[in-house]
Amino acid sequence: MPRWRSVWLVARREIFERGRSxxxxxxxxxxxxxxxxxxxVPALLFGEDEATKVGVVEPAxxxxxxxxxxxxxRFDQDVxxxxxxxxxxxxxxxxxxxxxxxxxxxxxxxxxxxxRFDKETDQGTAQLIATATIxxxxxxxxxxxxxxxxxxAAAQRPPTITALEPQTExxxxxxxxxxxxxxxxxxxxxxxxxxxxxGVVEEKQSRVVEVVLSTVRARDLLMxxxxxxxxxxxxxxVVFVVxxxAAAxxxxxxxxxxxxxxxIAMLGLWFVLGYLLYSTALGFLGALASRMEEASNASTPVxxxxxxxxxxxxxxxxxxxxxxxxxxATFLPPSAPFVVPLRAAFDAIPPWQIGLSVLxxxxxxxxLFVVGARVYAGAVLQVVGxxxxxxxxxxxxE
Amino acid sequence: xxxxxxxxxxxxxxxxxxxxxxxxxxxxxxxFLGPNGAGKTTTMRCVFGLARPERGEVRWKGSIVDRxxxxxxxxxxxxxxxxxxxxxxxxxxxxxxxxxxxxKVANAAALRWxxxxxxxxxxxxxxxxxxxxxxxxxxxxxALVHDPELLVLDEPFSGLDPIGIATMTDVVRERAGAGxxxxxxxxxxxxxxxxxxxxxxIARGRVVASGPIEELKSASxxxxxxxxxxxxxxxxxxxxxxxxxxxxxxxxxKLLVDRSVDLDDLLGRARAAxxxxxxxxxxxxxxxxxxxxxxxxxxxxxxA
Numbered sequence: 008m009p010r011w012r013s014v015w016l017v018a019r020r021e022i023f024e025r026g027r028s029x030x031x032x033x034x035x036x037x038x039x040x041x042x043x044x045x046x047x048v049p050a051l052l053f054g055e056d057e058a059t060k061v062g063v064v065e066p067a068x069x070x071x072x073x074x075x076x077x078x079x080x081r082f083d084q085d086v087x088x089x090x091x092x093x094x095x096x097x098x099x100x101x102x103x104x105x106x107x108x109x110x111x112x113x114x115x116x117x118x119x120x121x122x123r124f125d126k127e128t129d130q131g132t133a134q135l136i137a138t139a140t141i142x143x144x145x146x147x148x149x150x151x152x153x154x155x156x157x158x159x160a161a162a163q164r165p166p167t168i169t170a171l172e173p174q175t176e177x178x179x180x181x182x183x184x185x186x187x188x189x190x191x192x193x194x195x196x197x198x199x200x201x202x203x204x205x206g207v208v209e210e211k212q213s214r215v216v217e218v219v220l221s222t223v224r225a226r227d228l229l230m231x232x233x234x235x236x237x238x239x240x241x242x243x244x245v246v247f248v249v250x251x252x253a254a255a256x257x258x259x260x261x262x263x264x265x266x267x268x269x270x271i272a273m274l275g276l277w278f279v280l281g282y283l284l285y286s287t288a289l290g291f292l293g294a295l296a297s298r299m300e301e302a303s304n305a306s307t308p309v310x311x312x313x314x315x316x317x318x319x320x321x322x323x324x325x326x327x328x329x330x331x332x333x334x335x336a337t338f339l340p341p342s343a344p345f346v347v348p349l350r351a352a353f354d355a356i357p358p359w360q361i362g363l364s365v366l367x368x369x370x371x372x373x374x375l376f377v378v379g380a381r382v383y384a385g386a387v388l389q390v391v392g393x394x395x396x397x398x399x400x401x402x403x404x405e
Numbered sequence: 406x407x408x409x410x411x412x413x414x415x416x417x418x419x420x421x422x423x424x425x426x427x428x429x430x431x432x433x434x435x436x437f438l439g440p441n442g443a444g445k446t447t448t449m450r451c452v453f454g455l456a457r458p459e460r461g462e463v464r465w466k467g468s469i470v471d472r473x474x475x476x477x478x479x480x481x482x483x484x485x486x487x488x489x490x491x492x493x494x495x496x497x498x499x500x501x502x503x504x505x506x507x508x509k510v511a512n513a514a515a516l517r518w519x520x521x522x523x524x525x526x527x528x529x530x531x532x533x534x535x536x537x538x539x540x541x542x543x544x545x546x547x548a549l550v551h552d553p554e555l556l557v558l559d560e561p562f563s564g565l566d567p568i569g570i571a572t573m574t575d576v577v578r579e580r581a582g583a584g585x586x587x588x589x590x591x592x593x594x595x596x597x598x599x600x601x602x603x604x605x606x607i608a609r610g611r612v613v614a615s616g617p618i619e620e621l622k623s624a625s626x627x628x629x630x631x632x633x634x635x636x637x638x639x640x641x642x643x644x645x646x647x648x649x650x651x652x653x654x655x656x657x658x659k660l661l662v663d664r665s666v667d668l669d670d671l672l673g674r675a676r677a678a679x680x681x682x683x684x685x686x687x688x689x690x691x692x693x694x695x696x697x698x699x700x701x702x703x704x705x706x707x708x709a
């Protein structure tokens with residue numbers, strides 16, 4: 008019988024048995040719910056950025072509303088004006104939230120007037136309105152003098168406001184997408200890598216492995232297991248990404264950055280590579296244990312490496328996506344799955360580095376698999392207690 | 406024909422196999438016997454490549470057994486194990502396919518064997534929902550589902566009730582009748598005597614006796630003698646060196662005696678001791694052959 012058929016049968020068993028299980032279906036449903044929820048709930052709570060509602064008490068100076076609107080426009084703010092016949096009516100509206108702020112000013116501009124909030128004063132809004140009222144009164148004074156009106160208008164033009172390194176909405180979105188990607192890869196590797204680990208221990212514990220290995224090569228069993236569970240991981244990732252994109256587009260919360268399609272492709276590629284690397288390591292370490300408790304001990308080194316790689320990616324890459332640390336981490340198989348998609352999300356990695364990193368990681372996976380399969384073969388049939396790595400290696404080599 | 410040739414295997418300081426050699430012919434049921442730790446399971450694991458011998462080889466029909474050959478073998482390990490949460494029919498079909506059967510053929514074979522085992526109504530149950538005895542039947546079906554040329558069963562009867570044992574022996578006999586080679590290990594020697602034509606007895610990794618049961622019996626230097634003398638607990642035997650007392654219960658003694666023993670003389674002594682109610686002489690039982698064959702071990706290893 009060809010080996011690929013054996014591997015395929017093992018993989019298919021994993022896909023059907025686990026894919027049908029309540030645990031997997033619930034976890035897919037749950038993550039989808041959380042993703043969609045995390046977009047919809049803020050949209051319901053906060054909604055769009057709304058205009059500040061300003062109530063003006065009559066009688067008011069002519070042009071007050073226009074002045075406030077003009078000032079708001081100049082500072083890129085939205086206001087919605089309304090008028091009330093007297094102070095009591097305006098304050099009532101303020102109390103029940105119909106307006107956010109009330110402006111009261113003598114119609115003949117004889118006094119500075121007042122700005123009232125309900126509970127908290129909003130300095131930004133207050134200054135905006137104050138600028139309008141002061142300007143109105145100052146204009147009245149200046150109108151009576153023989154000032155050059157044209158020169159005055161020119162003098163009142165506000166300074167231009169700029170930032171040295173302006174952060175566009177696109178940059179923020181890139182940062183967000185990059186971070187979500189790194190977290191997804193970490194969570195994906197852990198949850199499905201540990202499924203491989205527990206699967207290996209269960210097979211060993213239930214002793215079914217003895218029946219299986221009387222026909223299937225240990226290496227093929229490990230490969231089929233990793234591939235089958237990996238296929239479920241890809242299914243979950245696709246569901247997750249589709250749900251997130253759909254929710255983002257539907258709620259309009261997030262303007263998708265220009266890098267989105269590339270980032271998703273990177274996420275898929277590096278999820279697969281990272282999963283293959285870590286699940287192979289977890290799979291053969293699991294074979295060294297004979298009980299679940301021992302398995303989590305055996306897996307500690309892998310967990311540590313994954314966590315360190317993740318934090319290197321988060322801190323070093325976000326700090327300086329093209330720096331030395333980020334570049335070195337690009338070419339190390341354990342950290343590449345976290346670092347490369349993150350750098351790519353910031354557009355801070357040349358294509359040749361991506362290509363080389365993929366090749367190095369694939370080579371790393373292959374070496375780990377060949378070494379791991381031998382340890383796995385030596386350890387998985389051993390029943391008594393926790394086995395040492397060296398003994399497993401030797402026993403398979405005999 | 407299965408040939409086990411000069412297998413040697415150590416686990417650290419423990420010698421598991423030390424030149425184990427025997428053969429099993431198609432259509433014959435071979436009982437593979439030995440005290441605990443004698444090397445039965447290790448030998449079987451060597452047949453399936455689950456243990457690597459340091460020396461020696463396993464041959465099937467003249468050529469060394471490899472993975473493709475093993476696809477035509479069926480194995481029931483001593484440590485039972487199947488996937489607990491997998492449905493029974495799917496599980497059988499899975500193992501059939503791993504032995505090379507195409508999907509549809511495997512599905513049909515799974516259902517056929519479940520029916521044969523009286524488990525047709527449990528096809529869609531998960532294995533863990535079945536009773537211990539039924540799980541054991543599924544385990545046997547797993548070894549049989551791909552219609553193997555050789556069946557290797559490690560303690561297939563342990564933990565079974567009499568009905569289960571009857572099903573198992575029926576199936577094993579039927580397969581042997583179809584020309585399948587069967588090797589099984591067991592500690593239930595009466596059952597082995599009932600089911601097997603040939604036996605192989607192993608002790609400390611070496612085969613100490615093998616061949617058809619009848620031949621072994623007639624070749625044995627000692628015969629079985631059971632005597633009942635009213636009112637005597639066998640003191641009339643005292644001082645005899647040519648016999649071994651197996652058991653004394655009440656008036657009855659069971660003995661192994663040399664073939665050269667003078668039966669008239671023994672009968673005379675028994676008569677002198679009291680009224681002889683029974684004096685039965687004949688070939689030894691398998692259990693007696695076994696004890697005799699592994700005798701040097703019994704003191705240290707014991708028999709389960």
